[in-house]
Amino acid sequence: MNIMDKINREQCKQDVPSFGIGDTVKVYTKIIDGTNERIQMFSGVVIARKGGGIQETFTVRRVSFGEGVERVFPINSPRIDRIEVIRYGKVRRSKLYYLRDKIGKASKVKERRVVSAS
Amino acid sequence: MKGLIGKKLGMTQVYSEQGILTPVTVIEAGPCVVVDVKTAEKDGYSALQLGYGRRKAKNVSKPVMGHFKRSGLENNPPAIVREFRLAEDPQAELGSEIKAEVFDGTEYLDITGITKGRGFQGVVKRWNFRGGRYSHGGGWKRKPGSIGCREWPAHVIKGKKLPGQMGNVQRTIQNLKLVQLRAEENLLFVKGAIPGPTGGIIMIKSARKKGN
Numbered sequence: 477m478n479i480m481d482k483i484n485r486e487q488c489k490q491d492v493p494s495f496g497i498g499d500t501v502k503v504y505t506k507i508i509d510g511t512n513e514r515i516q517m518f519s520g521v522v523i524a525r526k527g528g529g530i531q532e533t534f535t536v537r538r539v540s541f542g543e544g545v546e547r548v549f550p551i552n553s554p555r556i557d558r559i560e561v562i563r564y565g566k567v568r569r570s571k572l573y574y575l576r577d578k579i580g581k582a583s584k585v586k587e588r589r590v591v592s593a594s
Numbered sequence: 595m596k597g598l599i600g601k602k603l604g605m606t607q608v609y610s611e612q613g614i615l616t617p618v619t620v621i622e623a624g625p626c627v628v629v630d631v632k633t634a635e636k637d638g639y640s641a642l643q644l645g646y647g648r649r650k651a652k653n654v655s656k657p658v659m660g661h662f663k664r665s666g667l668e669n670n671p672p673a674i675v676r677e678f679r680l681a682e683d684p685q686a687e688l689g690s691e692i693k694a695e696v697f698d699g700t701e702y703l704d705i706t707g708i709t710k711g712r713g714f715q716g717v718v719k720r721w722n723f724r725g726g727r728y729s730h731g732g733g734w735k736r737k738p739g740s741i742g743c744r745e746w747p748a749h750v751i752k753g754k755k756l757p758g759q760m761g762n763v764q765r766t767i768q769n770l771k772l773v774q775l776r777a778e779e780n781l782l783f784v785k786g787a788i789p790g791p792t793g794g795i796i797m798i799k800s801a802r803k804k805g806n
Contacts, residue, residue: 479781480604483620487608508612530607555613 484530489552497522497572498565498585503536503549504557515557518547521565521585523572525551537575539583544576564588596696597678597799598623599646600782602707604792608773608783618773618783621705623694623798625780629665629675633683640680644692645672646795665689674795695777702801703782704768707790711762721755765789769801 495501502519520538523546527533532551537544549556566588575583600623607617630643645667654662654671662671665688686692697703717723717738726734738757742750767788774783782798790796 479622479779480606480620483608483781484606506613550615552609553613553615554609554611 487530487552492551493559493561495522495559495561496565497525497570498567498588499561500563500565500585501536502560502562503547504559505549506555506557519562520545520547521572521575523575524570537572564590595678595680595800595802596700597642597644597797598692598694598696599626599644599674599676600624600796600798601646602788602790602792602794602796603781605787616773616785617787618785619788621782621784621788621796621798623697623780623782625691625693627665627667627672628686628688628690628692629662629667629672630677631684631686631688632677635683640683641677642680642684642686643675643677645675647673649673676797678797678799693777694775694780694782697772697775697782697798697800698777700772700800702769702804703772703784704766704799704801705770705784705788705796706764706766706799707788707794707796709761709763709765709789710791712760714758715760716757717755720757720760723755768803 499522500519501522502517504515504517507514507516518536518538520536522534523537524535525532526535530552533548534551535546535548537546539545564587565585567585572585575585600621603620603622605617605619607615609615624646626644626646628642629645632639632641632643634640645662649671651659651668651671659668659671662668667689712719716736718725718736723736723738725736726732726739728735738755741754741756767786770788771785772782773785775781776783788796
């Protein structure tokens with residue numbers, strides 16, 4: 477294998493849950509506060525996934541106190557403790573930047589019901 | 595001073611233990627063979643001549659082959675030979691191998707390479723001139739403008755920034771931080787960019803302005 481591919485691959489996390497655009501996720505990040513480490517949660521809608529391999533990032537948007545907040549996380553960052561998918565979204569676009577201009581009900585993403593194979 | 599010949603493999607990014615992302619250039623450093631040892635007594639200056647890579651023996655000219663024979667390299671002659679000037683006479687044996695682990699404990703490196711050639715370029719790309727405006731009757735778009743006065747000094751000042759060949763020159767980037775060293779694979783991870791294309795041959799030295 478190419479050495480560069482190998483370097484990139486060995487740094488990528490293996491246990492990233494599969495989530496897509498429009499899904500509502502909870503991202504638990506490790507925050508280093510002086511000496512102690514704690515975990516902070518950020519939840520919202522995934523509006524974009526960009527890049528590939530070690531460089532991949534995703535953008536999570538939420539509206540808190542009437543103000544839109546977006547955070548970009550590198551998917552393979554060791555500071556991300558875990559990612560939980562709360563709700564699957566039904567969208568027809570790969571980048572949901574149009575949500576930035578919507579308020580209220582129009583900014584909601586339709587839910588995709590997943591039939592569990594049971 | 596420590597030196598090696600290497601090859602640029604490309605750029606990527608790595609995380610530190612704290613989760614800080616650093617842009618790095620991956621370099622294959624060595625393994626190099628000692629082709630010649632130059633001493634102040636014999637040659638008038640101290641240097642280490644290193645070889646890197648492999649060449650077919652039939653492709654090496656006879657005079658060069660004679661030089662390689664002294665260090666026992668007639669069966670696997672190196673493709674590239676470079677000399678590294680040293681402050682003192684080196685203690686190295688002819689034909690011995692030097693690997694990337696010589697940089698173990700070194701924090702900063704100087705890297706020399708040939709920059710990517712960009713051909714004959716104008717002043718906007720080559721010297722970051724602003725150029726004129728394209729709208730409102732602009733009239734001069736990417737021209738250099740005035741290059742001097744008339745009666746005095748009556749000639750264009752030397753060193754005036756003008757169009758010409760850009761790139762394809764040797765450049766050294768000093769004080770690049772060594773982020774990671776993988777001795778068994780002969781890989782160096784250096785913070786930031788280095789001159790030249792991926793696959794380009796570079797010279798790696800310990801940083802002269804950082805006290806090693």
